[in-house]
Amino acid sequence: xxxxxxxxxxxxxxxxxxxxxxEYKGQASVFLDAxxxxxxxxxxxxxxxxxxxxxxxYPDPLQLDLKDAISKIxxxxxxxxxxxxxxxxxxxxxxxxxxxxxxDNVIILPPTYxxxxxxxxxxxxxxxxxxxxxxxxxxxxxxxxxxxxxxxxIFICSPNNPTGNSIVRTDIETVLANFKGxxxxxxxxxxxxxxxxxxQELTEYPNLVILQTFSKAWGLAALRLxxxxxxxxxxxxxxxxxxxxxxxxxxxxxxxxxxxxxxxVNDWIRITVQERDKLSNDLLALPNVTKVxxxxxxxxxxxxxxxxxxxxxLVEQGIIVRDRSKVTLCExxxxxxxxxxxxxxxxxxxxxxx
Numbered sequence: 558x559x560x561x562x563x564x565x566x567x568x569x570x571x572x573x574x575x576x577x578x579x580e581y582k583g584q585a586s587v588f589l590d591a592x593x594x595x596x597x598x599x600x601x602x603x604x605x606x607x608x609x610x611x612x613x614x615y616p617d618p619l620q621l622d623l624k625d626a627i628s629k630i631x632x633x634x635x636x637x638x639x640x641x642x643x644x645x646x647x648x649x650x651x652x653x654x655x656x657x658x659x660x661d662n663v664i665i666l667p668p669t670y671x672x673x674x675x676x677x678x679x680x681x682x683x684x685x686x687x688x689x690x691x692x693x694x695x696x697x698x699x700x701x702x703x704x705x706x707x708x709x710x711i712f713i714c715s716p717n718n719p720t721g722n723s724i725v726r727t728d729i730e731t732v733l734a735n736f737k738g739x740x741x742x743x744x745x746x747x748x749x750x751x752x753x754x755x756x757q758e759l760t761e762y763p764n765l766v767i768l769q770t771f772s773k774a775w776g777l778a779a780l781r782l783x784x785x786x787x788x789x790x791x792x793x794x795x796x797x798x799x800x801x802x803x804x805x806x807x808x809x810x811x812x813x814x815x816x817x818x819x820x821x822v823n824d825w826i827r828i829t830v831q832e833r834d835k836l837s838n839d840l841l842a843l844p845n846v847t848k849v850x851x852x853x854x855x856x857x858x859x860x861x862x863x864x865x866x867x868x869x870x871l872v873e874q875g876i877i878v879r880d881r882s883k884v885t886l887c888e889x890x891x892x893x894x895x896x897x898x899x900x901x902x903x904x905x906x907x908x909x910x911x
Contacts, residue, residue, distance in 0.1 A: 568655075571798070598612040615802055617809070618803075620640050627784065633756055640784060641799070643781040644769070644783030645783065646783060646799070656677075661707045662684070662685050663709060663712065666686075666695065666712070667689065668689065685703045687700050693722045694724060695724060711736055715744065716750050721852030723750050736764065740762070742766070748826050749853060749854050750854070754767070756786055767786040770782070836905070839905050845861055846862075858881065859890060861890070861908070864882035864889045865882060866911070871911075874907050878904075879891065
């Protein structure tokens with residue numbers, strides 16, 4: 558695969574903004590290059606702590622320390638790693654860098670994560686929808702028919718949102734082997750799945766892009782920190798197009814500390830999976846729940862009697878789930894995030910009384 562051929566012409570010729578931190582390499586004690594406030598930040602030092610003392614300085618534009626820590630956990634070299642303001646930034650950059658507005662198209666596989674279509678719309682890119690099969694797996698024939706010379710991206714969410722299932726691995730490999738554009742596998746929920754990540758296949762498929770996040774298993778949704786793993790050529794394009802300082806220093810500091818607590822995260826994952834299985838069985842025992850779909854994520858898709866009334870009744874009791882009853886192939890369904898054991902009991906009791 559030739560990344561240069563996939564890039565938009567204007568991106569090929571783009572000269573990225575060169576930050577003061579890009580131009581300077583090495584050690585120094587006096588920084589007079591970036592027009593920062595040399596006196597510091599107004600954060601109370603006794604409350605802020607040591608990590609806040611340099612917040613008057615611009616952060617590392619390539620987040621090298623954080624990427625190094627992630628590399629030790631994920632086994633992916635720094636040059637194959639991109640960090641974004643949530644996975645949504647990486648999704649947007651894919652459109653901006655590789656899709657010519659009003660000319661190129663992308664393929665999405667409903668029901669799926671809504672931001673693929675939203676980002677395409679923002680960037681004036683045609684979206685071609687190939688619905689999943691009734692078992693929520695890939696329609697390989699439909700995908701093949703939808704591809705033409707202007708198809709640049711295919712988005713595959715696995716485990717899928719909102720259905721919760723993992724996509725059959727061999728089907729994904731079929732798409733990777735036969736499509737000449739970029740295949741994006743969104744693994745936001747991979748920590749909860751039995752299926753292993755596609756990270757090991759990065760060296761085998763140069764057109765593979767993997768999205769992961771700190772918002773789910775890592776419990777850092779408020780930070781808005783996403784990860785993309787791909788060939789170094791794709792990562793170079795991301796870094797060329799992204800804003801100069803897209804990940805702030807506070808986010809980098811907090812994420813670095815979080816990475817030191819992987820045992821806690823693994824405990825949460827184990828409990829979540831146990832609660833997912835228990836909640837699925839308990840919901841199935843209720844007369845107003847007609848089906849619970851198998852899930853590899855931290856949520857379940859449940860078909861209920863009168864989904865809208867069930868949703869509204871739960872809202873009145875302060876319990877918020879997601880109404881997916883009008884989504885393709887999810888008619889009559891609610892998407893329910895796995896909560897704490899106490900929250901799950903509250904939910905069950907509320908649905909039982911509807």
